[in-house]
Amino acid sequence: MDSLKFGTSGLRGLVRDLTGWPSFGYTLAFLRHVRAGDTGGAEQMVFFGRDLRASSPEILRACIAAAHHAGFRAVDCGAVPTPALALAAMHHRCPAVMITGSHIPDDRNGLKFYSRAGEITKDDEAGIAAQFAAIAAATPRPDAAAGGQAAASDAMAAFAERYTGFFVPDALAGLSVGVFQHSSVARDLLVDLVTALGGTAAPLARSDSFVPVDTEAHRPEDVKQICDWAAAGDFDAIVSTDGDGDRPLVADAQGTILRGDVLGLLTTRALGLRTIVTPVTSSSAIESSGIAEKVVRTKVGSPFVIAGMAEAAGEGAEGIVGFEANGGLLLGSAVTRDGRSLPALPTRDSVLPILATLAMVRSRGTGLKGLVAELNAGHAAAHRLQEVPQGQSAAFLRRLCEDRAFRDDFFAPAGTVASLDALDGVRVILSDGPVVHFRASGNAPELRCYVEAGSEAKAAELLAWGLAAAEAKVRG
Incomplete structure (x- = not known):
């Protein structure tokens, strides 16, 4: 064991x-x-x-x-x-x-x-x-x-009724939505809900064997497949979830997969919520977007987000929502709109962020890409090194945190370290602005890397460097 x-x-x-x-x-x-x-x-x-x-x-x-x-x-x-x-x-x-x-x-x-x-x-x-x-x-x-x-x-059935009872029957009318089904336990539910709310759902790539879809570190084959569907079809969006349906995946009409924190921001805006609780792995766009009146940062993991939401509620905060960089969204406050009520559900959910975002696409008459552009959320990326034992990850992170000479030498190819946050893993801000964050996964033998930069190309470059540099230390 x-x-x-x-x-x-x-x-x-x-x-x-x-x-x-x-x-x-x-x-x-x-x-x-x-x-x-x-x-x-x-x-x-x-x-x-x-x-x-x-x-x-x-x-x-x-x-x-x-x-x-x-x-x-x-x-x-x-x-x-x-x-x-x-x-x-x-x-x-x-x-x-x-x-x-x-x-x-x-x-x-x-x-x-x-x-x-x-x-x-x-x-x-x-x-x-x-x-x-x-x-x-x-x-x-x-x-x-x-x-x-x-x-x-x-x-x-009760879970489906939660959403058909809150969103108006034509909330997705006119939208064409591809549903990447793979082995998600929510694969048929998503098709049924899109259809029940007036949209057209197209089931895609149903699998009889388990497919490990990670909504935070996308497999290259999934990214390519989504881009191919977007290029070949007339979809307003392509949606999916991870295996147990508590983390969403949403891609726009061009096949670009939305970051989980961006999806959380869109959901917060769509529902008119005011307090965001999110881990340190979510990007700085949470604050810079100005969508929330209050932002609380936590360690990674839904128990920490739930504790943060409870603390915020105890301090009198209202309109509370929690979400993670993987897209899982926790509704900490009930929402009432047009006489329809959505009770709080403080556990990770994939369905609410998918439906709320699609409904905003339809009501605003703006494509998903346009809604994302309005956030001015910058550029972030994340991936992981697999099969890295916890002990090796812990030793690497401890040395990054405690040994300044080692840290400065490690980050030198990327820039000069301006500040360090060790709340969960090691998150550094470089002197010219980019962010690099390493942390060990709590669910698997993986070392994860999260980056932020001024352009998509720079974020991709920084992520590739971070993964390669970390791999040389933990496997070298």
């Missing part, structure tokens, strides 16, 4: 380390942690969902067995987007477990936990880990083979 760890959003690791007893043990630990916090009278029911990767059904069976062992009634929501599962569980004030590895490769998977109040906190993670250690050390150890049936629930 060496690969299993809590990252930026849930427990992740290699399938071989997660299937069988570990899935059972961690789910049992989670439910014991939930029960320890109950004050009495809480319904002992737990919701489950899964993505479409090959290992998810087997892991689900172990999780359901753990629910029965813990004395909970299991409810199977099937293959649904993570935010759909969260919405169903929050409605019933019940815990939930999503079996998903999100965007990481098919040889990995994970468990994402929701308490009765919503997505778990970092303190909850520590509590679950402690419960797991006790369970693993018990004699005899609980048996993962215990089975049990689960009731079914149509969480997808």
Whole structure:
């Protein structure tokens, strides 16, 4: 089980380390942690969902067995987007477990936990880990083979109604939208919603095998495919999500994929929100755009964004939205427009930013490219080095942060370091303005690099240099 760890959003690791007893043990630990916090009278029911990767059904069976062992009634929501599962569980004030590895490769998977109040906190993670250690050390150890049936629930329908009830029926009328389906658990939902709101949806590239679409570090083959579709078709936009449907991908009519923070800014503007909570990996355009009255920066990961939104609400902030550089958007405040209400949903969601942005394209009569240009968001880029062990990433980042001579020498080919931020990884601003930020992924053995520069060409050049320079240090 060496690969299993809590990252930026849930427990992740290699399938071989997660299937069988570990899935059972961690789910049992989670439910014991939930029960320890109950004050009495809480319904002992737990919701489950899964993505479409090959290992998810087997892991689900172990999780359901753990629910029965813990004395909970299991409810199977099937293959649904993570935010759909969260919405169903929050409605019933019940815990939930999503079996998903999100965007990481098919040889990995994970468990994402929701308490009765919503997505778990970092303190909850520590509590679950402690419960797991006790369970693993018990004699005899609980048996993962215990089975049990689960009731079914149509969480997808309620999630769809959330959006058809908020957006007007012709919100997307006249728009032609390509839907890159691959193995996203939201692939049919997106087609249905675009159609229900008056648009024309064209399904593209549905896959029977899992495709690891990362909305923050795009695969070259996906970028090329989207550009080819844009060149060959008459699409106003091409949309998709990652594997579990909590992170969006949106490309304009020319096939240019929008950055996640730009998509978040457009959604903030479309919904008239005023407070943005976002990690340090989002670009400085968050502040320079002037869209929000208040901006709060956090570490990377939805638990930190959720904590930041709660803190902002406690200080009296209104119109709160959180989003990440990967595009996942968390709605911290209810939105009311034209007598239609959209309740808060403080967990990562891909559907709201897609629909809100497309609806603004239609209402403004301006192409997506034009809306992005209005933001004057500058140029940013991001990618990652894969198969970099956490220890190597940590050693590199620690040296960058603590050894000034090493740092100055490392960045010398790119410029002179003017300032450093070590809130999450190492983020430097160079004397002539560009930004370079390195951090280790919390979900996979990857070292990520984020850059900002004055032009698209300069950002691409700086990103290529950053990846090559970092690779020489961590693999050299």
